[in-house]
Amino acid sequence: MTRLSLNSVKAQRYDPVAHGIGVLHIGLGAFHRAHQAVCTDDALAAQGGDWRISAASLRSVETVDALAAQDGLYTLIERGAEGDHARVIAAISETLAAARGIAPVLDRLADPAVKVVTLTVTEKAYGIDRAAMDIDPEHAAVAHDLAHPDAPQGVLGLLVLGLKQRRAEGHPPPAILCCDNLPDNGALLRAGVVGFARRCDPALADWVAAEVAFPASMVDRITPAATDETVALAARLTGLEDPAAIETEPFFQWVIEDHFPLGRPAWEAGGAIFAPDVAPFERMKLRMLNGAHSLIAYAGFLSGHVYVRDAMADAPLAALVDRHMRAAAATVGTLEGIDLDAYRAALIQRFANPAIAHQTYQIAMDGSEKIPQRIFAPALDALAAGQDVAPFAFAVAAWLRYARGQAEDGTAYALRDPREAELTAAAQGDAAQVVKAMAALPGLFPDPLKGDFLTLVEERLHVMMTDGMAAAIAAEAA
DSSP, rough: OOOOOOTOOOOSSOOGSSSSSEEEEEOOOOHHHHHHHHHHHHHHHHHHHSOOOEEEEEHHHHHHHHHHHTTTTTTEEETTTEEEEEEEEEEEEEEEEGGGSSHHHHHHHHHHTTTEEEEEOOOSSSETTTTTTOOOOOOHHHHHHHHOSSSOOSSSHHHHHHHHHHHHHOOOOOOOEEEOOOOTHHHHHHHHHHHHHHHOOOOHHHHHHHHOOOOOOEEEEOOOOOOOOHHHHHHHSSSOOOOOOOOOSSSEEEEEOOTTTOOOOEEEEEEEEEOOOOOHHHHHIIIIIHHHHIIIIIHHHTTOOOBHHHHHHHHHHHHHHHHHHHHHHHOOOOOOOOOHHHHHHHHHHTTTOTTTOBBBBHTTHHHHHIIIIIIIIHHHHHTTTTTTOOHHHHHHHHHHHTTTTTTTTTOOOOOOOHHHHHHHTTTTTSHHHHHHHHHSSTTTTTTTGHHHHHHHHHHHHHHHHHHOOOHHHHHHOO
């Protein structure tokens, strides 16, 4: 079978080689290729411009090599209830592997043609202390890069060194757009970059604070990890071999603060929404979609559901998901032009999509980074407003049970969490002991949740540990 390449694709909506690079993306994972790159592809087709992407991976090299072998092209498969649709995305011009040397990535950061830097590196990769709005010097990558600022391994060190080079060469800085699920992600990333620079070069920190734009954004598109079936499906749909093929749902959402001093792609052509304030959309998505996803991940995984769609076919669990979304929606407030009931109904339909094989275990990773924004934040607001907090207590209990690292049949699994060792250690013992130990971990549970809320968590955790997750779900949904 012929490999996907510029020569093998018979028709494109635009000539890729006629457009130069204007975007550097850091974090070449499936989500970027299902989201930002697709929207950029639409922008290029609609309005052209030198906005193709230089895509860099900080750690892995497999995707870098796979895309390089096929001129940056890859197959995007949208899978919905009405069938599968494949299209070839040509927005990526080159791929870079930082693991093989950071010089090419730094060169792109310093390149005046690059006007926008986008990032999808996961929540845990940044190393920013939200409470202090500064770097976390204990974070492994941050600690390394502070000690070796000219040979960074982490995202903050890389950005600072690239910006330093750009400033030294007299070029205006690019806008830096965080596309990870972090509340107020623009301000948070700005605080991290300025804080890191402050330790290395105070004058550079002042320049970053004054000159670099950090727009906020909210992203949403369910994108499961690609499998051999993804690759096989791409071959059936296109007749071409593509080991870099990915699959995703038809739904797409990207809300962006429009602050790009050097210009940007016409992302609105791909459905992006530009808003003066992203925070309300972000809060809605984090609490309703991501919060419910975390509930599904922990309760679903421990009750034997491999995929989200399987969990949604479990009627008692689906009822708890609906209950959780309703409780989360009550903490969101009013959004102009948004019907939260309709949004909730759409989420339930998306989660149940039979064509999307989104693993609960995939969603469950990095809980200590996700739970504070997805579950604790709405629980705090619900508590302050006198609203029902039981849905959030159940979700927290499910996470604590998951943190034991052992399924009900005794099978061990890795948490894949930056705090894995201390979480697993704290999650041993009976329900009361687990809740007490977890609440004592530094920087995790907010103080207002350490009273009656923890009693609700303990009650639910006790049922999960003694009767099993399926029984706990049934009892909660009754």
